[in-house]
Amino acid sequence: MIQIENLHKSYVMGHNSLHVLKGLELGIEEGEFVSIMGSSGSGKSTLLNILGILDDYDKGTYYLGGKLIQGLNETKAAMTRNKMIGFIFQSFNLISFKNAMENVALPLYYQKVSRKRRNQIALEYLDRLGLKDWAHHLPSELSGGQKQRVAIARALISQPQIILADEPTGALDSTTSFEVMEILKEINDQGKTVIIVTHEHDIAAMTKKIIRLKDGVIEEVIKNGELQLFKDRVRTE
Amino acid sequence: MFDVDVWQEIFSTIKKNKLRTFLTGFSVAWGIFMLMILLGSGNGLQNGVKEEFSSNSINIMWMWTGDTSIPFEGMKEGRTIKFNNGDYSYLKEKGENIENVSSRYYLPGTIIYTYKNEYGSFETSSCHPSLLGMEKVNIVSGRFINDLDLNDFRKVIVIGDNIKKALFKEEDPIGKYVKLNNVPFKVIGLTFDKDRHSERTAYIPVSTAQRIFNGADRVHTFAVTTKMVSTAEEAEAITDKVREGLAARHKFDPKDKKAMGSFNMLAQYIRTMKIFQAIKIFVWIIGIGTLIAGIVGVSNIMLILVKERTREIGIRKALGASPASVITLVLLESVLITTVAGYAGLLLGVGIMEGINYGLEQALATGGGEGIFFRNPTVDFTTAITSMIILVVSGALAGYLPARKAANVKPIEALRDE
Ligand SMILES: Nc1ncnc2c1ncn2[C@@H]1O[C@H](COP(=O)(O)OP(=O)(O)OP(=O)(O)O)[C@@H](O)[C@H]1O
Numbered sequence: 001m002i003q004i005e006n007l008h009k010s011y012v013m014g015h016n017s018l019h020v021l022k023g024l025e026l027g028i029e030e031g032e033f034v035s036i037m038g039s040s041g042s043g044k045s046t047l048l049n050i051l052g053i054l055d056d057y058d059k060g061t062y063y064l065g066g067k068l069i070q071g072l073n074e075t076k077a078a079m080t081r082n083k084m085i086g087f088i089f090q091s092f093n094l095i096s097f098k099n100a101m102e103n104v105a106l107p108l109y110y111q112k113v114s115r116k117r118r119n120q121i122a123l124e125y126l127d128r129l130g131l132k133d134w135a136h137h138l139p140s141e142l143s144g145g146q147k148q149r150v151a152i153a154r155a156l157i158s159q160p161q162i163i164l165a166d167e168p169t170g171a172l173d174s175t176t177s178f179e180v181m182e183i184l185k186e187i188n189d190q191g192k193t194v195i196i197v198t199h200e201h202d203i204a205a206m207t208k209k210i211i212r213l214k215d216g217v218i219e220e221v222i223k224n225g226e227l228q229l230f231k232d233r234v235r236t237e
Numbered sequence: 238m239f240d241v242d243v244w245q246e247i248f249s250t251i252k253k254n255k256l257r258t259f260l261t262g263f264s265v266a267w268g269i270f271m272l273m274i275l276l277g278s279g280n281g282l283q284n285g286v287k288e289e290f291s292s293n294s295i296n297i298m299w300m301w302t303g304d305t306s307i308p309f310e311g312m313k314e315g316r317t318i319k320f321n322n323g324d325y326s327y328l329k330e331k332g333e334n335i336e337n338v339s340s341r342y343y344l345p346g347t348i349i350y351t352y353k354n355e356y357g358s359f360e361t362s363s364c365h366p367s368l369l370g371m372e373k374v375n376i377v378s379g380r381f382i383n384d385l386d387l388n389d390f391r392k393v394i395v396i397g398d399n400i401k402k403a404l405f406k407e408e409d410p411i412g413k414y415v416k417l418n419n420v421p422f423k424v425i426g427l428t429f430d431k432d433r434h435s436e437r438t439a440y441i442p443v444s445t446a447q448r449i450f451n452g453a454d455r456v457h458t459f460a461v462t463t464k465m466v467s468t469a470e471e472a473e474a475i476t477d478k479v480r481e482g483l484a485a486r487h488k489f490d491p492k493d494k495k496a497m498g499s500f501n502m503l504a505q506y507i508r509t510m511k512i513f514q515a516i517k518i519f520v521w522i523i524g525i526g527t528l529i530a531g532i533v534g535v536s537n538i539m540l541i542l543v544k545e546r547t548r549e550i551g552i553r554k555a556l557g558a559s560p561a562s563v564i565t566l567v568l569l570e571s572v573l574i575t576t577v578a579g580y581a582g583l584l585l586g587v588g589i590m591e592g593i594n595y596g597l598e599q600a601l602a603t604g605g606g607e608g609i610f611f612r613n614p615t616v617d618f619t620t621a622i623t624s625m626i627i628l629v630v631s632g633a634l635a636g637y638l639p640a641r642k643a644a645n646v647k648p649i650e651a652l653r654d655e
């Protein structure tokens with residue numbers, strides 16, 4: 001699904017250049033449930049943005065679903081995002097003046113699905129996430145957990161192969177966080193590739209693979225079977 | 238672009254910012270409103286002046302004589318110059334750029350008009366048949382003087398409405414005889430002039446006037462129409478040529494305005510219209526200026542709006558909005574605000590001018606409005622359409638910068654959590 005080789009990314013600010021990703025290698029298969037961890041500033045968001053074609057990289061190759069993602073123009077990039085990727089953000093990023101249903105329906109608007117049809121689909125997705133009764137509420141009238149579920153519905157509506165979530169539980173209390181993780185797990189069980197960035201070991205432990213970033217490369221990959229070990233190690237740390 | 242969804246997107250943002258949208262639109266509406274008021278007023282003034290000119294052919298020219306004031310070829314000043322029938326033939330046959338000629342002989346003393354027991358004194362204009370078109374004589378019944386009347390020295394007369402009322406009361410004057418100092422003239426026509434310039438005037442053939450009132454071949458004034466030209470200079474050149482010709486015949490200096498006076502309406506007309514053209518250009522400059530101020534306002538506010546909406550635009554882009562769709566969103570909103578507001582201003586401006594026009598016409602119809610130097614102060618259809626096009630284009634211009642800015646929003650920057 002995702003094949004990255006020798007990925008380099010620097011941020012240039014005036015005369016200074018910050019080398020964030022330094023020859024990163026990464027492969028993620030279809031249907032994986034991956035969390036990316038690492039200390040603050042280690043480049044997790046940077047990597048996720050590149051994966052989501054929200055940002056470009058300087059060197060290396062990135063294949064998404066067998067397609068080389070490189071130097072796409074904005075329109076193409078937007079189209080690919082729309083079709084292949086669902087985003088979930090820490091701060092939800094719902095549009096404040098649109099109600100839950102309209103927010104969920106937005107990706108389909110950019111696929112030129114008729115208003116009636118996309119609202120109907122949006123309602124179905126909201127229903128699945130237990131938010132049917134909140135469909136006509138504005139984001140400001142929803143709790144954090146509800147907002148994140150709306151955002152998840154929005155990420156799912158275009159039926160992407162990959163869900164990218166940058167600290168999806170970062171703004172939620174622990175109970176709600178676990179609820180959200182349960183939902184992501186279900187999504188993964190249905191065959192979608194889910195990649196999340198998180199700081200919390202408890203959250204990471206709910207995924208099937210943990211990638212630890214350090215100094216711009218992958219320091220460690222902890223696979224399914226080793227997760228229990230990882231948990232124990234974290235507890236003693 | 239004409240997708241209902243796009244409009245729904247736009248309306249939802251407009252609804253969210255009613256006051257801001259109103260204030261923006263107001264500046265545009267004001268600009269176009271002022272433009273319409275100014276243009277309408279300019280037109281009204283111009284039409285009023287045109288109306289003043291309209292009682293005669295605009296290419297009419299009058300000539301009269303007096304005493305010389307400049308010595309000429311050894312002759313002292315103070316000689317009296319007099320036109321005669323020979324000058325008529327000369328102008329008619331050899332006058333350069335002259336189309337029609339009518340000569341006038343002033344009847345001596347006071348002429349008393351009598352019909353049955355009624356009598357009065359009126360102005361008598363002796364003329365050629367061509368005066369009909371030159372001075373726009375408005376015949377309401379019967380006919381004007383013709384060539385036969387002139388050649389046969391017929392005693393026929395065309396009278397103005399006031400003369401008819403004074404002498405004939407309710408009677409139909411056509412075919413009746415009115416006496417001018419005891420000489421009977423047959424009434425052949427009746428004129429009516431809504432501006433009352435010539436209602437107390439009667440017209441008789443100049444040949445008859447000369448014969449009956451001892452005029453011999455004396456002519457006091459000429460009215461001629463000249464070739465239509467488009468500049469005042471050309472019109473003046475025609476005047477000069479005519480003056481030269483007549484000066485040569487009567488031996489006076491062509492520059493001697495006392496020996497022979499002349500007034501060329503066309504030159505005057507062209508000069509006056511030129512002033513209005515200048516006024517019109519001035520009005521457009523002011524109007525467009527006001528409009529530009531409005532557009533800059535719109536552009537500014539759209540820029541602020543785009544800034545406010547950076548995050549939203551970032552979200553949209555992350556979810557699959559292409560730069561083109563973002564541009565459309567901002568541009569259409571700008572065009573919508575300017576067009577709707579501008580149209581409102583246009584309607585109001587045109588409406589007010591039409592209202593004034595209605596009032597004016599009402600006043601004129603009821604006989605009031607005398608001396609109002611203002612006619613039909615409205616804006617024509619083409620101008621309104623032009624303004625509309627300017628509006629849409631300016632709406633697009635106003636939206637361009639903000640739209641560009643919006644299209645350049647980078648999702649990762651817009652979505653970064655602080
Ligand atoms: N647009 C940018 N311009 C310049 N520097 C940036 C930009 N985005 C990120 N950086 C820098 O790159 C480094 C990696 O940032 P990144 O956001 O990927 O870290 P992160 O691992 O997501 O950290 P956190 O856990 O705090 O979210 C940081 O030092 C950050 O300051």
Ligand SMILES: [Mg+2]
Pocket residue numbers: 044045046166
């Ligand atoms: Mg981050």
